[in-house]
Amino acid sequence: MIELIHVVGVEREALNRLRVRFSNGAVGVRDFSSMLADGGPMVEPLRDPGYFARVFIQCGVLTWPNGFDLDAIQLHD
DSSP: OOOOOOEEEEEEEETTEEEEEETTSOEEEEEOHHHHHHOOTTTGGGGSHHHHTTOEEETTEEEOTTSOEEOHHHHHO
């Protein structure tokens, strides 16, 4: 049986880092610098620190206003 994990909290830690809290009680800090460096049309707006900081939780995943989201299980692993 696969445990469903959701993001339940997020705080900006530093320029490209977020502290993420998960539904199973785990907490971790994720550095998104390499993802931002790789770029792509959906990631491009996140390179702006102000836009990156607009992250929110929708349906248990990290999401940004342009619709870009990150799977909670991949973040957890």
